[in-house]
Amino acid sequence: MNPRNGYDIEDLQPGMSGSVSKTVTEADIVLFAGISTDVNPVHIDESYAVTTPFGGRIAHGILSAGFISAVLANKLPGPGTIYLGQTLRFKAPVRPGDTVTATVTVKEVIVGKRRCILDTVCTVDGKVVIEGEATMLCTSSAAA
Numbered sequence: 001m002n003p004r005n006g007y008d009i010e011d012l013q014p015g016m017s018g019s020v021s022k023t024v025t026e027a028d029i030v031l032f033a034g035i036s037t038d039v040n041p042v043h044i045d046e047s048y049a050v051t052t053p054f055g056g057r058i059a060h061g062i063l064s065a066g067f068i069s070a071v072l073a074n075k076l077p078g079p080g081t082i083y084l085g086q087t088l089r090f091k092a093p094v095r096p097g098d099t100v101t102a103t104v105t106v107k108e109v110i111v112g113k114r115r116c117i118l119d120t121v122c123t124v125d126g127k128v129v130i131e132g133e134a135t136m137l138c139t140s141s142a143a144a
């Protein structure tokens, strides 16, 4: 482990995983619209959103994807690591009140480059809402 309790590249093995869960509130969606400046009416205007195939407001996809960043930063690989890339597929909507669980699983460890590839998935009540892959630059015990 590195001094901030993150995993060094030498600590990582395929199959290791970590998760966080967070309930997405109406306030989260409004705050995220302000922070991101993304004011798509499907997120913030219920009278419009009910006319869409979603039948009501849905969360910004990137808001929910932020929970993937939270697991990567806080748990696995954890503090001290750097986000290099992320693919995302938004498979199903997240609605106000939904509890999103983001789970990351180590898929590949490239010790020589200090790179780690992780499968990343977000679920609501067991249903996949987001899937993709993250690339991280990890700390190394060899460089300490």
Ligand SMILES: C/C=C/C(=O)SCCNC(=O)CCNC(=O)[C@H](O)C(C)(C)COP(=O)(O)OP(=O)(O)OC[C@H]1O[C@@H](n2cnc3c(N)ncnc32)[C@H](O)[C@@H]1OP(=O)(O)O
Residues within 6 Å of the ligand: 040, 058, 059, 060, 061, 062, 089, 090, 091, 092, 093, 094
């Ligand atoms: C500007 C920012 C806006 C936002 O942030 S909006 C919020 C984030 N986005 C969402 O919440 C959308 C979540 N996704 C969905 O709700 C569903 O997804 C859809 C309603 C868009 C589609 O669902 P369905 O009509 O049931 O389609 P299917 O039967 O699941 O798939 C039909 C074809 O479309 C491909 N596909 C579906 N979703 C994705 C995706 N996210 N990325 C890439 N491809 C996708 C499938 O594979 C398949 O393809 P094949 O016909 O060739 O088998």
